[in-house]
Amino acid sequence: MQDAETEFTVFEEWDLTSSPHHQPGSKPQNISATEIFSTDATPRTPSRLFFGRKVQSSSRHLVDKHDLKKRPYISTTSMDAELALLSANLALAGPGRMFFDPFVGTGGFLVSAAEFGALTFGSDIDGRSFRGKGKGIERGVGANFGRYGLEHGLGDCIISDLTNTPLRLSPVGRSKSGRWLDGILCDPPYGIREGLKVLGTRTNKVEAGKTGVHMIDGVPAHTREGYIAPKRPYSFSQMLDDILDFAARTLVDDGRLAFWMPTANEEDQEIGIPANLHLQLMHCCIQPFNKWSRRLLVYRRRGTAEIENSASMNGNGQTRQPKTSASTADELNPFRKRYFEGFRPSESAS
Numbered sequence: 001m002q003d004a005e006t007e008f009t010v011f012e013e014w015d016l017t018s019s020p021h022h023q024p025g026s027k028p029q030n031i032s033a034t035e036i037f038s039t040d041a042t043p044r045t046p047s048r049l050f051f052g053r054k055v056q057s058s059s060r061h062l063v064d065k066h067d068l069k070k071r072p073y074i075s076t077t078s079m080d081a082e083l084a085l086l087s088a089n090l091a092l093a094g095p096g097r098m099f100f101d102p103f104v105g106t107g108g109f110l111v112s113a114a115e116f117g118a119l120t121f122g123s124d125i126d127g128r129s130f131r132g133k134g135k136g137i138e139r140g141v142g143a144n145f146g147r148y149g150l151e152h153g154l155g156d157c158i159i160s161d162l163t164n165t166p167l168r169l170s171p172v173g174r175s176k177s178g179r180w181l182d183g184i185l186c187d188p189p190y191g192i193r194e195g196l197k198v199l200g201t202r203t204n205k206v207e208a209g210k211t212g213v214h215m216i217d218g219v220p221a222h223t224r225e226g227y228i229a230p231k232r233p234y235s236f237s238q239m240l241d242d243i244l245d246f247a248a249r250t251l252v253d254d255g256r257l258a259f260w261m262p263t264a265n266e267e268d269q270e271i272g273i274p275a276n277l278h279l280q281l282m283h284c285c286i287q288p289f290n291k292w293s294r295r296l297l298v299y300r301r302r303g304t305a306e307i308e309n310s311a312s313m314n315g316n317g318q319t320r321q322p323k324t325s326a327s328t329a330d331e332l333n334p335f336r337k338r339y340f341e342g343f344r345p346s347e348s349a350s
Contacts, residue, residue: 007054012046059085062115065148072143073132079108079187079260083287083296087185088112090283090298091258097182098155102162102246105129107141107154109185114145114153118183121155123165125199125231130157159229162242164199169249172278179301181250187260188239196239197231240274244299248278251301256282258298265293278302 066081068074079087087109093099095117101109104122107130113120122141124130132140137157145154160166170178189196201214214221214230221227240261247257257279263271265288273281273295283298 009052009054011050011052013048013050014046059089066111066115070147072147073106073140074108075106075129077187078106081108081112084108084112084185085115086285087258087260087296088116088118090285090296091183091185091256093118093183093185098180099183099185100167100181100250101186102160102165102184102243103186103188104141104157105187107144107157109187110141110154111144111148111150113183113185114150115148118153119155120153122157123160123167124157125159125161125197127157127159161198162239162246163234165246167250169246172245172248179250179252179255182252182255184243184247184251184255184257185259186243188243190262196234196236198234199229200232201230202232237274241276244274244276244279247299247301248276253301253303255301256298257301258296260294260296262292262294265291273297278307280306 062085063082066085068078068081071078071081088099091099091113093113093116097118099110099113099118099120101107101120101122102124104110104124107122110120110122122130130141131137132143136142138146141157142151142154145151158166168178168180216224222229243259244257247255251257261271261274273284274297275281276299278301279299280302281297282300283296285296285298287294287296
């Protein structure tokens with residue numbers, strides 16, 4: 001029957017010692033198992049039969065389809081296609097859902113979410129990453145969407161970071177108003193090649209009477225030709241807190257946050273999994289390397305009733321790391337320091 005609404009399948013379970021498909025020299029071609037006989041004329045039959053309804057087909061073909069070698073726009077930090085698809089799948093990307101990547105880069109996560117039917121948006125602190133080095137978004141991230149015929153799945157990309165986002169954020173509390181995202185996918189920077197940065201200045205360069213505006217020679221800096229927004233050092237632990245806080249303020253109930261974070265393999269150097277009262281950890285998948293690993297963490301946005309029944313809130317409901325007065329890249333990013341030290345055991349563990 002063609003185009004049937006329901007398909008059924010029969011699975012056979014065989015004992016390998018009696019299976020006609022596992023006998024030396026046997027090459028059965030399209031022959032029913034019950035038609036195969038042993039030398040003593042004893043019929044060979046499967047030990048069990050399973051009859052069931054087909055509920056879903058594998059999406060394995062997407063791994064080859066999205067192979068980075070076939071993609072027109074990538075960088076050295078582009079996420080492996082299979083892992084990006086896995087992340088989007090665990091985050092429940094699908095038709096009618098809106099997904100966002102706050103570290104969009106070359107758009108690998110957006111393409112994966114769009115492949116499953118989601119409408120996607122992204123942001124990055126460096127607009128050149130998604131604009132194709134000044135050639136325009138249609139030559140950057142947009143080229144990847146065009147490669148797969150997914151142009152309808154790309155909303156837009158903007159320049160911003162989590163601490164300076166123009167996106168609407170809902171007050172963390174009981175209200176559902178203001179929360180609009182169904183999913184957040186990202187691979188935050190680890191700060192290895194250079195220290196983590198966010199938009200801002202190290203010192204106060206705002207002139208009196210011009211609160212909130214960076215001035216150079218009496219002129220608003222952002223109006224000058226060739227202006228590049230200044231950046232300041234950023235704490236790794238603060239970044240993790242900000243990601244969870246951003247998710248708590250933007251995700252709808254049952255929305256998903258999926259992001260990758262690095263950690264050392266040694267217990268005494270392992271970086272703990274961040275927590276937020278408004279988010280429930282659903283999955284923790286580990287990809288091991290040599291002396292370090294990275295985790296794919298998937299959270300679900302809790303509903304109001306769940307939160308009210310949870311433990312008492314700390315302030316506005318966040319579980320935050322204490323603020324630090326550190327200023328160097330290594331002080332602000334313990335993983336970066338341990339990475340360059342070769343993950344040597346700490347003195348307390350010796």
